[in-house]
Amino acid sequence: MAFVFLLEQVLNGLLVGAYYLLIALGLSLIFSLGGIVNLSHGAFYAIGAYLAVTLTPRLGFAGAFVASPLLVALLGVVIERLFFRRFYRSDPILSLLLTFGLAMIIEQSLRMIFGAAPLPFSIPSALRGQVFLGNFIYPRYRLIIFGVALAAVIATWLLVYRTAFGRVVRAGVQNPDMVGALGISLQPYMTAVAALGIGLAGLAGVLLAPISGVHPAMGAEILTAAFVVVVIGGLGSFWGVIAAAALVGVVRGLTIYFFPPAGEASMYLLMALVLLLRPRGLLGERIQKFE
Amino acid sequence: MAHSDDLTRRTLLKGAASATALVGLGMPAIVKAQSDVIRIGHLTPITGFLGPLGEFAQMGVKLAAEEINAAGGVLGRKIELVIEDSVNPQTASAKAERLIERDKVAMIIGEISSASALAIGQVAYRTKTVFINTGANSDALRGASCNPFMFHIEAANSMMVTAVGTYLKNENMIKGKKWYSLTADYAFGHDLFRVAKKFVTENGGEFIGEDLVPTDATDFSPYLLKIRQAQPDIVASNLAGNQITNFIKQYAEYGLQFPITGFGFDTAVAWGAGKGNFSGIWPLIWHHMVDTPSSKKFVDAFTKKYGKPPENQSWGDYNSLKIVAQSFTEMKSADPQKLAEHLRKGAKFDVLKSREGYFRAYDNQMVQEMYAVRAKDSDKMKDQWDIYDPLGTVPGPNEDLEVLAPPKDGTCKMQA
Numbered sequence: 150m151a152f153v154f155l156l157e158q159v160l161n162g163l164l165v166g167a168y169y170l171l172i173a174l175g176l177s178l179i180f181s182l183g184g185i186v187n188l189s190h191g192a193f194y195a196i197g198a199y200l201a202v203t204l205t206p207r208l209g210f211a212g213a214f215v216a217s218p219l220l221v222a223l224l225g226v227v228i229e230r231l232f233f234r235r236f237y238r239s240d241p242i243l244s245l246l247l248t249f250g251l252a253m254i255i256e257q258s259l260r261m262i263f264g265a266a267p268l269p270f271s272i273p274s275a276l277r278g279q280v281f282l283g284n285f286i287y288p289r290y291r292l293i294i295f296g297v298a299l300a301a302v303i304a305t306w307l308l309v310y311r312t313a314f315g316r317v318v319r320a321g322v323q324n325p326d327m328v329g330a331l332g333i334s335l336q337p338y339m340t341a342v343a344a345l346g347i348g349l350a351g352l353a354g355v356l357l358a359p360i361s362g363v364h365p366a367m368g369a370e371i372l373t374a375a376f377v378v379v380v381i382g383g384l385g386s387f388w389g390v391i392a393a394a395a396l397v398g399v400v401r402g403l404t405i406y407f408f409p410p411a412g413e414a415s416m417y418l419l420m421a422l423v424l425l426l427r428p429r430g431l432l433g434e435r436i437q438k439f440e
Numbered sequence: 441m442a443h444s445d446d447l448t449r450r451t452l453l454k455g456a457a458s459a460t461a462l463v464g465l466g467m468p469a470i471v472k473a474q475s476d477v478i479r480i481g482h483l484t485p486i487t488g489f490l491g492p493l494g495e496f497a498q499m500g501v502k503l504a505a506e507e508i509n510a511a512g513g514v515l516g517r518k519i520e521l522v523i524e525d526s527v528n529p530q531t532a533s534a535k536a537e538r539l540i541e542r543d544k545v546a547m548i549i550g551e552i553s554s555a556s557a558l559a560i561g562q563v564a565y566r567t568k569t570v571f572i573n574t575g576a577n578s579d580a581l582r583g584a585s586c587n588p589f590m591f592h593i594e595a596a597n598s599m600m601v602t603a604v605g606t607y608l609k610n611e612n613m614i615k616g617k618k619w620y621s622l623t624a625d626y627a628f629g630h631d632l633f634r635v636a637k638k639f640v641t642e643n644g645g646e647f648i649g650e651d652l653v654p655t656d657a658t659d660f661s662p663y664l665l666k667i668r669q670a671q672p673d674i675v676a677s678n679l680a681g682n683q684i685t686n687f688i689k690q691y692a693e694y695g696l697q698f699p700i701t702g703f704g705f706d707t708a709v710a711w712g713a714g715k716g717n718f719s720g721i722w723p724l725i726w727h728h729m730v731d732t733p734s735s736k737k738f739v740d741a742f743t744k745k746y747g748k749p750p751e752n753q754s755w756g757d758y759n760s761l762k763i764v765a766q767s768f769t770e771m772k773s774a775d776p777q778k779l780a781e782h783l784r785k786g787a788k789f790d791v792l793k794s795r796e797g798y799f800r801a802y803d804n805q806m807v808q809e810m811y812a813v814r815a816k817d818s819d820k821m822k823d824q825w826d827i828y829d830p831l832g833t834v835p836g837p838n839e840d841l842e843v844l845a846p847p848k849d850g851t852c853k854m855q856a
Contacts, residue, residue, distance in 0.1 A: 154665075154669050157665055157669075158662060158665060161661055161662065161665055162662075164661070165659055165661055165662075168659060260487075260491075264492075264495060265486060265487075265491040265492045265494065265495035266492040266495060266496070266708045266711065266712055266751075267492060267682060267685050267708070267709065267711075267712025267713075268712060269711060269712055269713060269714035269715065269824055270714045271689070271692075271713075271714035271715045271716055271717055272693060274716070277693075277716075278695070279694065279695045286665070286668060286694060286695075288693045288694055288695070290693060291661075291693070359689070359693075359714075360686075360689050360690055360693050361658050361659075361685075361686050361689065361690075362682045362685035362686050362689070362709075362712055362713075363712070364491075364492060364682060364685075364712065365491070366487070366488065366489070366491065366682075370656065370658055370682075371658060373656075374658075401659075401662065402661075402662040402665075405651075405662035405663060405666070406662065406666065409651040409652050409653065409663065410625050410652040410654065412653070412654055412657055412662070413654040413656050413657055414654070
C-alpha cells in the first residue's frame with residue numbers, strides 16, 4: 150500500500166514539476182540568452198496574475214489567458230528598450246541591482262493600486278473537477294497547466310533551435326561581435342527574447358492565479374524556487390531546466406511524504422548536492438561570457 | 441513627501457546587497473510635530489505574509505483617529521498617529537524605541553506577529569509605555585512573557601481554540617473523530633497546535649496526522665494527497681496568513697470532502713480565496729455581521745470610507761485607539777504612566793459586542809465575547825464579502841466571560 154502512495158506522490162510531483170517549469174522557463178531564457186539575472190521575474194508573474202483577475206470579468210478566463218501574457222510581453226519590450234539593453238555587456242551585478250529595484254517598484258505599485266489583501270479569484274467552473282486514474286486523483290485544472298507548460302516548452306524549443314531567429318540569438322550568446330560583423334543587428338532579437346521570457350512569466354501568473362493567493366508579494370514568493378530550478382538545470386541548458394523542474398517536483402513531494410517540515414528545504418538541499426557533483430548544473434553549457 | 445529623500449539610491453543599494461529575498465521599503469508617515477496634540481504610535485507589518493492584515497489594521501486605526509478628532513479630540517487635544525511598518529522583530533524593536541524616544545508617543549498600538557509583539561512588549565516594559573497588542577495570538581505573550589505594560593485586545597490562541605471548539609463539540613466533530621492537521625512551521629503555529637491538540641484529545645478526538653508546513657510553501661498538493669490517503673474525519677488548519685488562502689483554494693481544487701475547521705483565522709484570507717473555495721467552521725474575535733448598534737455604526741463608517749467592510753484586524757486597532765481616548769478622558773490626563781494603571785483596574789469598554797470587555801489584571805488579556813462562523817454555499821452569497829454565516833457567540837449570555845480566557849496557570853508573573 151505504501152508503495153502505491155509513494156507512486157502517487159511521484160506522479161503528482163511530475164505534475165507539480167510543470168508548475169515549477171512554468172515559473173522558471175522565462176527566467177532561464179533571459180538568463181541564458183541575454184545574460185540578465187532577472188530578479189524582477191516574479192514581479193512580472195504577479196502582474197500576469199493581477200491582469201488575469203482584472204481582465205476575466207470583461208474577457209472571460211479564456212480571453213484573459215490570451216491577453217495577459219501578451220500585455221506582459223509588451224511591457225517586456227518596453228523594459229528591454231529602456232533598461233536591459235544597457236546592461237548586456239556590463240558586470241552582471243548591475244543588471245541584478247536594476248532588476249531588484251524594478252521588482253520592489255512593481256510590488257509596491259501593485260500594493261498601492263490593488264491593496265495588500267489577496268484578491269478573490271477561482272478556477273472557472275468549466276475547468277473544475279477531478280480526473281481519477283484508478284485510485285489516483287488529478288484535478289483537471291492541473292492537467293491543463295501541465296498541457297500548457299508542455300506546449301510552451303515545445304514552442305520555445307522550436308523557436309530557439311529550429312528557426313533562423315533562434316540561430317541568430319544563439320550565435321549572439323556565443324559571439325556577439327561576430328554576429329555584428331556579419332551585418333546582423335542583435336538588438337531587435339534581444340528585445341524579442343526579453344519579451345518572450347517576461348511574457349512567459351505573465352503566462353505563469355495567469356495560470357497559477359486560480360490556485361494560489363493573488364497578492365502583491367506573490368512574485369517574491371515564487372522567485373527563489375524559480376532560481377533554484379534554473380541553477381539545478383544548468384545555465385544555458387534548455388533540457389536541464391525541464392529535468393530540474395520535474396526533479397524538484399518529485400523530490401519535494403517525497404520529502405513531504407516522509408518529513409513535511411523539510412518540504413521547501415528539500416529543493417535547496419537538492420541544489421547543493423547537484424552543485425557539489427556538477428558545478429555547472431545538471432546539463433549546463435560552458436558559456437565564455439560567464440567563465 | 442518630507443521623507444522621500446530617505447529613499448536614496450544608497451538605501452536601495454544597501455537593501456539589495458543585504459537581502460536575498462525581497463523586502464519592501466517602508467516610508468515612515470510622520471506628520472509635522474505639534475505640541476498641542478497627543479501622539480500615538482502605530483506599528484504593524486504591512487509587507488510580507490502578514491501584510492494584508494496590516495493594511496486592515498492601519499485602516500482601522502486611521503478611522504478611529506478621524507472620528508475622535510472630528511468629535512473634538514481628547515482633553516481638547518487632537519490625536520496624531522505616527523504609523524510605521526514593523527517588518528520583523530528587530531525592526532519592530534528599533535522602531536518602537538524611536539517612536540517613544542524621538543517622537544514622544546503616549547503609547548503604541550499594533551502588531552500581528554507574535555515574535556514582533558514580544559520585541560515591542562520588551563521595549564514597552566523598559567520605557568514604561570503602554571503597548572496594546574491588536575493581532576498577536578501566542579499564549580506565551582500572556583504567560584511567561586507577560587508584563588504590566590503590554591495589553592492584549594487580540595485573543596490568545598487558547599481563546600480561539602475554545603471559541604471554535606465549543607461549536608465543534610455541538611456539531612459532534614470531536615469525540616471519537618480522527619483529525620488531520622496542517623500547522624504553520626513557526627512559533628505561532630506550534631503554539632496554536634499545542635493548545636488545539638490538548639483541546640481535541642481532552643474531548644475525545646484523536647490526531648492521525650499532524651504535518652508542519654513551511655511558511656514559504658505555495659503548493660499544497662503533496663499534503664492534500666496525504667490527507668486523502670489518511671481518510672480523516674476532520675481536517676484542521678493551524679496555518680497563518682496567505683498560507684490559508686493557498687490551502688483553501690487547493691483543497692477545493694482537489695475536491696476533498698472531509699469537513700475543514702481551523703483554530704486561527706482572519707477574514708481577509710478567506711475573502712481572498714474566491715468563489716466556491718471557502719468551506720468549514722472557523723473562530724473569529726469579531727466579524728462585520730456582529731449585530732450590535734455600535735458594531736453596525738463602525739461597519740457603516742468603515743465601508744463608507746474604504747469601500748469594503750472592515751476585517752477583524754481593523755476591529756482591534758480601531759477599538760484600541762478608542763479605548764485609549766476614552767481612558768485619557770476618564771483619567772483627565774494623557775499621562776502614559778497612569779494609563780497602564782487605569783487599564784489594569786478593570787475599566788469596562790464597549791468593544792462593539794453585546795457585552796463590554798475589560799483587561800483582567802492577571803495577564804492584561806482583554807476578556808470578551810468571541811464568535812464562530814460557518815462558510816456559506818457560493819450560490820447563497822450576496823457579494824464577495826458575504827462568505828459566512830455567524831454560528832453564535834461564546835460564552836453564552838449567562839456564562840462568565842472569563843470561561844474563554846486563558847487558564848490562570850501561574851505562568852504570568854507581573855513585575856511591578
